[in-house]
Amino acid sequence: MPSRRRALLILIGLCLLALASFWAALAAGSVSVAGGDVLAALLGQDVPGMEVVLQLRLPRALAGFACGGLLALAGALMQVLLRNPLADPYVLGISGGAGVGALFAILVGLSGLGTDLFALTGAMAATVLVFGLAHGDGSWTQTRLLLTGVIVAAGCGALVALMLSIAPEAKLRGMLFWLMGDLGQVNDWWPPVLALAAALALAMPFARELNLLSRGLMQAQAQGVAVGRLRYAIYFLASLATASSVTAAGSIGFVGLVVPHLVRLATGNDQRLLLPASVLAGGALLVSADTLARTLIAPQQLPVGVLTALIGVPVFLFLLSRQPR
Amino acid sequence: MSTPLLEARGLRVDIAGRAVIAGLDFSLAAGESLAILGRNGAGKSTLLSTLAGLRAPAGGEVRLEGDPYAALSPREAALRRAWLGQVQADPFASGVLETVLTGRHPHLGRWQWESAEDARIARGALAAVGLAGMEKREVQTLSGGERQRLAIATLLAQAARLYLLDEPLSHLDLNHQMAVLELFAGAARDCGAGVVMVLHDPGLAHRYCQRVLLVHGDGRTEEGAADDMLTAERLSALYGYRLRLVESDGRRCFIPE
Numbered sequence: 001m002p003s004r005r006r007a008l009l010i011l012i013g014l015c016l017l018a019l020a021s022f023w024a025a026l027a028a029g030s031v032s033v034a035g036g037d038v039l040a041a042l043l044g045q046d047v048p049g050m051e052v053v054l055q056l057r058l059p060r061a062l063a064g065f066a067c068g069g070l071l072a073l074a075g076a077l078m079q080v081l082l083r084n085p086l087a088d089p090y091v092l093g094i095s096g097g098a099g100v101g102a103l104f105a106i107l108v109g110l111s112g113l114g115t116d117l118f119a120l121t122g123a124m125a126a127t128v129l130v131f132g133l134a135h136g137d138g139s140w141t142q143t144r145l146l147l148t149g150v151i152v153a154a155g156c157g158a159l160v161a162l163m164l165s166i167a168p169e170a171k172l173r174g175m176l177f178w179l180m181g182d183l184g185q186v187n188d189w190w191p192p193v194l195a196l197a198a199a200l201a202l203a204m205p206f207a208r209e210l211n212l213l214s215r216g217l218m219q220a221q222a223q224g225v226a227v228g229r230l231r232y233a234i235y236f237l238a239s240l241a242t243a244s245s246v247t248a249a250g251s252i253g254f255v256g257l258v259v260p261h262l263v264r265l266a267t268g269n270d271q272r273l274l275l276p277a278s279v280l281a282g283g284a285l286l287v288s289a290d291t292l293a294r295t296l297i298a299p300q301q302l303p304v305g306v307l308t309a310l311i312g313v314p315v316f317l318f319l320l321s322r323q324p325r
Numbered sequence: 326m327s328t329p330l331l332e333a334r335g336l337r338v339d340i341a342g343r344a345v346i347a348g349l350d351f352s353l354a355a356g357e358s359l360a361i362l363g364r365n366g367a368g369k370s371t372l373l374s375t376l377a378g379l380r381a382p383a384g385g386e387v388r389l390e391g392d393p394y395a396a397l398s399p400r401e402a403a404l405r406r407a408w409l410g411q412v413q414a415d416p417f418a419s420g421v422l423e424t425v426l427t428g429r430h431p432h433l434g435r436w437q438w439e440s441a442e443d444a445r446i447a448r449g450a451l452a453a454v455g456l457a458g459m460e461k462r463e464v465q466t467l468s469g470g471e472r473q474r475l476a477i478a479t480l481l482a483q484a485a486r487l488y489l490l491d492e493p494l495s496h497l498d499l500n501h502q503m504a505v506l507e508l509f510a511g512a513a514r515d516c517g518a519g520v521v522m523v524l525h526d527p528g529l530a531h532r533y534c535q536r537v538l539l540v541h542g543d544g545r546t547e548e549g550a551a552d553d554m555l556t557a558e559r560l561s562a563l564y565g566y567r568l569r570l571v572e573s574d575g576r577r578c579f580i581p582e
Contacts, residue, residue: 004438083416205435212427214417218379218410223483224403224431269417272438 007273010266014280018065021287025061026053028295059189063248064290064304065283066192067183068255070245072282073199075256076263076274077238080214081231082142088257089242092149095251096156097126098243102178102250103163106171112187115178116247123243126152131235140231181252181305183290195244200279202237206230207272214269252305254312255282261316285311328391329354330487330519331376331406337384338368338375344383346372347544353536355486358513358520360530360537360551364564367542369523370411370491376521377408377489389487403431406487407480411495413472415464422460424475425450428482443482450481453508455501469496477505488512490522494529506533531555531577539563555579 026038033041033049041050042058074089082091090096101122105115134140134148160179167175178185186192203210209230212220221227245252259282260274267273286304289311293302329352338346345368353359361369374380376387378394386393389405397405407428415424425447426439433439439447451457454474459467467475473496480488488509494502510533512518524530530537530551537554539547541563547554557570560579567582 079417083414085416208430208433208435212430215419215424215427216410216412216414218374218408219413221379221399222377222403222406222408222410223427224398224400226399264417268423269419270423 007267007270010273011276011280014277014284018280018284018287021284021291022061022065025064025287025291026057028291029057030298060183060186060290061287063186063189063192064183064287066189066196067186067245067249067252068259068286069196069279069283070192070199070241071252071256071286072259072263072278073196073203073275074238074241074245075282076260076271076278077203077210077234077241078256079260080210080271081234081238082146083214083216084142084146085261086257087146088254089238089245090153090251090253090256091146092130092239093126093152093156094123094239094242095246096153096160097129098123098246099179099251100156100159100163101125103160103167103175106175106178107163107167115185116187120243120247122156123239123246126156127236127239127243177303178250179305180303181250181308182301182303183249183286183293184301185250186248192244192248195241196279199237199241199244200276202233203275204272206233207270207275210234210271210275211269214271250303250305252286252308254308254316255286258312258316259285327355329388330357330390331521332388332391333376333385334388335385336372336375336382336387338372338380339383340366340368340371344544345542346540346546347384349385349546349548351538351548353487353519353521355517355519356513357536358510358522358534359548360534361521361523361540362525362527362530362537362560362563363540364542367540369540372540373489373491373521373523374408374410377406378402379408400431403483403485405485406489407483407485409476409480409488409490409493411491413476419464420460421451421456421462421464421467421475422447424464425478425482428479428484431483446484447478447482450478451475453481454478455504470498470501473497474501474505477508481508486517487519488521490520492523492525494524494526502529509533527555527560528576528578 023038027033027035031049031052033053037047037049038053040047041053071089078087078089078091079085098119101118102115105118130149130152134145164175209225212223212225213230217227260278263274263277263281267277289307290304293304293307296302332352333349336346336349337344363369375382378387389397389402394402426443429439429443451460454477456474456478477493493505497505506529509520513520534551537551539554539559555577557568561568568579569582571578571580
């Protein structure tokens with residue numbers, strides 16, 4: 001268990017990492033801006049590239065950080081809720097539901113806010129559906145929840161495939177980018193940032209109770225955790241966090257699975273440290289991945305979800321092979 | 326007379342819609358220990374978790390130091406009773422000291438971190454079960470018996486007055502079985518703790534518990550002093566197997582015929 005001092009030091013380190021990722025995101029791109037000019041532009045001075053930094057790159061970096069943080073937080077919460085280290089924010093079908101909504105919106109010709117609205121509706125519908133089916137008889141064990149989520153996700157996958165196969169050529173590219181996750185489609189930077197602040201503020205007071213919950217339901221109840229209420233709260237909190245991220249940027253993979261694991265490996269499983277550290281690390285990872293996505297084969301942009309997966313898969317396989325079961 | 330630590334009134338416990346325990350009345354005072362004996366599937370563990378307030382009774386009520394569980398928050402209940410379950414599963418890696426410190430949860434405020442005093446209590450609990458010096462070990466590297474003792478240490482760190490123990494001796498070798506029983510006997514004698522434990526050895530139950538509850542699994546229960554309950558006749562009926570009583574120095578041993 002990390003002491004409070006050590007936890008603070010780790011968080012400060014991760015804050016610096018996040019700042020570095022922001023700095024790279026603001027400086028790099030088709031118009032390269034010098035480090036000093038980035039700072040000057042942020043302070044409101046009129047320097048070359050100021051518009052690019054403030055109008056384009058800063059909102060995108062903020063949204064990216066918020067989405068990465070939301071996904072990592074939701075992943076950490078899902079892993080505790082399902083008591084399964086392999087759970088991720090999408091395991092309960094939330095991204096599937098959002099995908100169905102968003103693709104439908106694109107298919108009928110909506111864009112921007114319309115897509116967001118449909119994606120959010122789809123995500124919430126999947127959340128409620130999985131909860132209703134798994135909770136049916138009041139037992140909602142982890143296995144039942146997980147199975148229901150996987151089945152609903154599979155159903156959504158089929159609907160997504162159906163819509164992709166009947167979509168006209170012109171819309172396919174937009175649909176694929178949405179599915180793979182892309183920060184270029186973020187309309188406003190503030191909704192995910194607001195969602196992240198709210199989700200972290202709601203989760204942190206229960207961090208020690210989450211530690212107990214990860215050790216077993218009855219055990220946690222016996223040690224003084226109001227298990228029933230806490231599980232409802234985490235389920236909906238994690239779902240809302242995932243939904244806000246997916247709505248803003250599409251289903252970006254692997255951040256929610258890999259980041260909590262990396263942090264856990266480095267700092268242990270104390271949720272009081274794990275939750276904020278995952279937020280910082282997830283945000284920094286997504287901002288960095290997005291910077292790479294914009295610059296690797298510029299002027300062409302890659303969907304950031306492809307990069308997080310390309311980074312995430314080998315890292316995760318490495319962790320899995322390293323940890324004896 | 327002071328309020329009993331634990332009290333059951335007209336308690337009914339169902340498993341899969343069938344009453345395994347019905348009309349159970351008993352109370353446990355400070356310093357008393359009660360053993361629960363019965364066949365597999367007779368409802369011993371379910372009864373114990375009901376007594377711990379982790380399961381709602383099918384009928385009747387359970388009172389903890391005079392208050393029904395409904396009137397207590399989980400945290401208040403955790404300050405009064407500690408429960409040892411049968412299964413300890415840890416899907417995530419965790420250290421030994423970290424695990425014991427989880428027992429301090431009900432004593433801490435929402436934003437409070439474990440203090441040096443909590444760490445001292447946790448180390449004391451580890452020493453009490455013979456795990457001193459293992460603080461830094463990973464739980465997943467421990468043996469089954471060591472994990473069981475770790476769970477008991479976590480229970481001790483919770484520092485409640487009532488201990489509800491479901492098969493506390495499982496996975497333990499003989500010397501640690503005796504050490505654990507001595508530990509709780511000492512807690513009852515010196516600190517006025519109440520102890521309820523599910524046991525499988527009637528000889529050990531006779532040696533360490535003043536009172537015994539026999540659970541037949543069809544709703545019938547018998548409760549009384551250990552000397553009266555632990556007879557060859559009653560236990561033969563309980564387990565459905567003929568047992569012979571051998572007595573030596575006031576200690577009883579039951580040998581299957």
